[in-house]
Amino acid sequence: MPSFSRIFLGLFCLLVAILLLAPTLVVIPMSFNGNKSLAFPPVGFSWQWYENFFSNPDWTTSFSNSLIVALIVAVVATVIGTLAAFGVTRAAARTGGLLRALLITPMVVPGVVLAIGIYAVYLDTHLVGTVTGFVLAHTMLAIPFVLIAVQASLEVFDRRLETAASSLGAGRLTVFRTVTLPLILPGVLSGALFAFITSFDEIIVALFITSPYLKTLPVQIYSSITRDADPTVAAVGTLLFIATSLIIIAGLLLGMRRGRT
Amino acid sequence: MHAPQRSAGAAIEIRKASKRYGAFTALNDIDLHIRPGEFMTLLGPSGSGKTTTLNLIAGFTDISSGTLEIGGKSVTGLPSHKRNIGVVFQHYALFPHMTVGKNVAYPLALRGIKGDDREKRVKRALDMVKMADFAHRYPNELSGGQQQRVALARALVFDPPLLLMDEPLGALDKKLREWLQLEIKRIHRELGTTFVYVTHDQEEALVLSDRIAVFNGGRIEQIGTGRELYDSPATLFVGRFIGESTVLRGSAEVSGDETVMTIGEQKVVANRRLAGDARPVILLRPERVALKRPGADVVPGENRLTGTIAEAIYLGSGSKYEVRLADGTVAVVRSPLGAADFGIGDTVDIAFLPSDLILLPDDASADVTLT
Numbered sequence: 001m002p003s004f005s006r007i008f009l010g011l012f013c014l015l016v017a018i019l020l021l022a023p024t025l026v027v028i029p030m031s032f033n034g035n036k037s038l039a040f041p042p043v044g045f046s047w048q049w050y051e052n053f054f055s056n057p058d059w060t061t062s063f064s065n066s067l068i069v070a071l072i073v074a075v076v077a078t079v080i081g082t083l084a085a086f087g088v089t090r091a092a093a094r095t096g097g098l099l100r101a102l103l104i105t106p107m108v109v110p111g112v113v114l115a116i117g118i119y120a121v122y123l124d125t126h127l128v129g130t131v132t133g134f135v136l137a138h139t140m141l142a143i144p145f146v147l148i149a150v151q152a153s154l155e156v157f158d159r160r161l162e163t164a165a166s167s168l169g170a171g172r173l174t175v176f177r178t179v180t181l182p183l184i185l186p187g188v189l190s191g192a193l194f195a196f197i198t199s200f201d202e203i204i205v206a207l208f209i210t211s212p213y214l215k216t217l218p219v220q221i222y223s224s225i226t227r228d229a230d231p232t233v234a235a236v237g238t239l240l241f242i243a244t245s246l247i248i249i250a251g252l253l254l255g256m257r258r259g260r261t
Numbered sequence: 262m263h264a265p266q267r268s269a270g271a272a273i274e275i276r277k278a279s280k281r282y283g284a285f286t287a288l289n290d291i292d293l294h295i296r297p298g299e300f301m302t303l304l305g306p307s308g309s310g311k312t313t314t315l316n317l318i319a320g321f322t323d324i325s326s327g328t329l330e331i332g333g334k335s336v337t338g339l340p341s342h343k344r345n346i347g348v349v350f351q352h353y354a355l356f357p358h359m360t361v362g363k364n365v366a367y368p369l370a371l372r373g374i375k376g377d378d379r380e381k382r383v384k385r386a387l388d389m390v391k392m393a394d395f396a397h398r399y400p401n402e403l404s405g406g407q408q409q410r411v412a413l414a415r416a417l418v419f420d421p422p423l424l425l426m427d428e429p430l431g432a433l434d435k436k437l438r439e440w441l442q443l444e445i446k447r448i449h450r451e452l453g454t455t456f457v458y459v460t461h462d463q464e465e466a467l468v469l470s471d472r473i474a475v476f477n478g479g480r481i482e483q484i485g486t487g488r489e490l491y492d493s494p495a496t497l498f499v500g501r502f503i504g505e506s507t508v509l510r511g512s513a514e515v516s517g518d519e520t521v522m523t524i525g526e527q528k529v530v531a532n533r534r535l536a537g538d539a540r541p542v543i544l545l546r547p548e549r550v551a552l553k554r555p556g557a558d559v560v561p562g563e564n565r566l567t568g569t570i571a572e573a574i575y576l577g578s579g580s581k582y583e584v585r586l587a588d589g590t591v592a593v594v595r596s597p598l599g600a601a602d603f604g605i606g607d608t609v610d611i612a613f614l615p616s617d618l619i620l621l622p623d624d625a626s627a628d629v630t631l632t
Contacts, residue, residue: 164354166341167319168368168415178367182358 024241031234038229049235059232062220066200069131069216073138073199078192080139081146088147089154100151104144111204114141119208129211137209138199145198146191153187186255193247201240270298270455271332271422273318278327280313287313289479290327297422300449300456302466304502305476311459314476315425318457320344332422347416347424347454351431353408355400361387361411362396368419386418387411389448406437413445417452426458430465442468463503467491475499478626491546493619498627500544500619507550507592509543509566510623520620525587529564532615539622547595549617552582552603553610564618565610568592570603584611 026040034044053059084103088096106114118137119128127133157180165175181188203218210219217236224230273295280288288310295301303311316322317329320341329336336344355364365383374382387393390410400408409429416424426445430438446469449456460466466473467487474484475498483495487503494500501508511524520531520541535541555567571591572583582594582603592611603609 158352158354160350160352160354161356163321163341164348164350165356165367167321167344167346167348169342169345169371169419170367171340171342174371179356 024237027234027237027241030231031238033231033234036229036231038225038231038234042231049231050239052230052232053235053239056232058215058220058224059236062215062217063236065131065134065214066217069134069138070196070200072131072135073142074192074196076135077139077142077146077195077198078188081143081191081195082150082188084143085147085150085154089151100147103147106141107144115205115208118205122209128209129214131214133209134199134206134214134216137205138202139195141202141205142195142198145194146188149191149194150184150187153184157184190251193251197244269422270453272297272330273423273455273457274328274330274333275314275317276328278314278317278329279325280310280317280322281325286479288317291479291481293474293481293484295455295457298453298455300446300458300469300471302458302460302470302473303476304460304463304466304473306461306502309476310479311461311474311476312427313479315427315457315459318423319346319348319425345419345421347419347421349409349412349416349424349426349429351428353400353405353412355408355412355415357400359399360396361392361398361400361403364400364411365396365415365418368415372419382418386414389417389451390414390444405433406441409433409441410444413448417448417454421454423455423457426456428460429458431460438465439468445469467503473503475502477502494544494621496627497542497544497621497624500621501627505547505593505595507545507547507590509545509590509592511588513541519615524566524590527566527587529566529618530562530615531618531620533620535620535622537622541620542623544619544621545592545611545613546617546619547581547593548597549613550592550594551612552584552594552596552601553612554601555608555610557610558612560612560614563612563614565612566592567608567610570605570607570609573603573605584609586611 029042030038030040031049032045032047033039033042033049034046035042037043053063084099088100088103090096091099122128122133127136161179161183162175165179166172170178201218202216203222206216206219207222210216215223221233221236225233273293275291275293278288278291278293279286291310291314293314303314305311313322317324318331320336320339320343324337331344331346355361356367359367362383365386366379369379369382383396384393387396390413392407392410392414395403395407395411400411403411413429429445430441433441442465445456445458458466458469470487472484472486473490475482475490477498483490483499490499490503494503497508500506509522509524509529511522511529513520513522515521515534518532518534520534522529522531522541522543529543531541531543553565559565566586568584568586570582571585574581579598580596580600580602582596584592584594586592594611
């Protein structure tokens with residue numbers, strides 16, 4: 001019976017969705033715990049962990065560090081990744097494929113391996129615990145995401161539009177600014193978003209190159225949870241969960257508006 | 262005044278131009294002179310070099326050897342955005358993120374034309390193609406024919422002395438194509454701009470052009486008016502590419518100023534001879550041939566070949582027949598309204614005067630390229 005299989009498939013999807021979401025959702029009640037414990041289910045109710053997050057300089061500084069690093073990474077990786085995507089798309093097919101494979105290695109190589117390599121180099125160059133160090137390492141990790149997102153846009157972009165713009169009197173830079181960029185912008189923006197997130201929640205490399213003077217938020221979460229059972233971690237998790245959900249919903253709504261016109 | 266300002270068209274002078282891609286020669290030593298204000302069509306099958314020629318003029322590709330002058334000035338090395346040439350593409354190439362009005366204003370904005378002046382010119386160009394009511398629409402809300410009219414307005418709004426069109430009607434259905442052909446012809450007449458038009462459709466070329474350059478295998482076979490190409494083709498390829506035709510082959514003998522060709526058991530006389538010693542073939546136009554009952558209505562001096570009707574098609578304005586001759590050749594004949602009717606299987610004579618046939622040097626490549 002077709003309707004039976006449909007119901008079955010629907011239930012199965014629901015099950016998968018619960019499985020995927022449950023670990024995230026568990027964090028929300030924990031963040032309102034009345035006691036200083038990460039036990040589940042939580043006991044009592046309080047806002048104190050949220051208050052702690054916004055008042056404790058350990059948390060606020062690491063949060064602003066992460067924000068600064070991630071914003072710089074988003075800009076730098078998007079520029080470099082977009083240029084790389086142009087190169088890969090417009091090079092001869094074989095060269096392009098080879099370059100692409102090379103450029104996405106940071107995505108494939110295990111994070112720990114990369115982290116060790118980066119740490120070794122940073123020790124010599126005194127980049128450990130610096131914003132520059134974080135930005136460099138995270139940019140490298142983020143470029144593949146930008147490359148893939150922008151390349152997908154470029155592949156559906158009609159190059160004849162560039163020829164047309166050129167015939168109408170536009171030089172190469174003007175063609176890029178007025179025709180190419182506006183049309184691949186969705187890809188560039190999603191690349192930038194990926195780059196931001198890649199940097200913002202990166203932990204492995206960050207653990208290696210962090211210092212007591214420069215901690216990012218994931219490092220702070222990790223050290224907090226290994227030192228004591230502080231539910232502030234759950235409060236941070238809940239805030240991040242809400243923030244990312246809002247961004248994604250906004251993105252979806254924007255996409256729907258675009259699709260309608 | 263509806264149209265953009267009447268401008269003097271630019272002349273184009275191409276001498277000994279070649280274009281090579283590695284070992285492949287796309288364009289082989291062509292000479293082409295286009296007069297100011299002329300409507301010149303580059304006609305030929307795909308891969309014949311017509312689009313390559315257009316791309317050279319537009320500056321989308323570089324010439325490998327030879328010279329190219331537009332308006333008396335060499336444009337070698339000048340990038341396309343500095344040539345001030347309007348181009349219309351087969352796939353419209355409208356910017357999907359701009360409204361119709363923005364698309365048409367684009368070349369004006371690049372030229373620093375602002376405010377009222379810009380708006381007036383956009384309006385005038387859209388009026389010219391009858392699309393003024395669509396200025397606020399996006400290209401994906403328009404039909405193919407409407408998009409191409411907008412593309413035409415965009416290519417003409419900056420008053421270029423030269424407009425290039427690359428199979429602009431190729432993606433449209435027949436009715437729309439015919440209507441737009443007349444629109445393009447009208448706009449050409451109003452503007453005085455030089456138009457260079459690429460197509461593989463010989464009928465379209467005949468409808469539109471002042472002159473036609475017929476391309477084949479990277480060369481120009483002949484340049485002339487439609488009438489010249491149809492009535493006196495220079496090569497068998499041109500004769501077969503323009504209009505319908507029947508090609509007769511046989512053993513030929515020259516006696517004095519006449520050529521006598523034996524086809525099957527029968528002889529055909531042509532009242533001229535070819536220069537040189539190329540093997541001659543005879544090209545017949547369908548409306549220059551009459552269908553007669555065998556042995557009837559003899560006109561002195563006419564040629565007759567016997568065959569049977571293989572296909573009879575009623576066209577309204579007349580009839581079209583295919584006649585299988587004794588040697589297997591299928592001859593195409595168009596009979597005017599009121600001529601005698603024949604049915605499939607009837608034995609008939611095709612009759613034509615020696616002055617009505619076209620005698621050409623044989624060229625085996627003409628057969629290959631057309632199939």
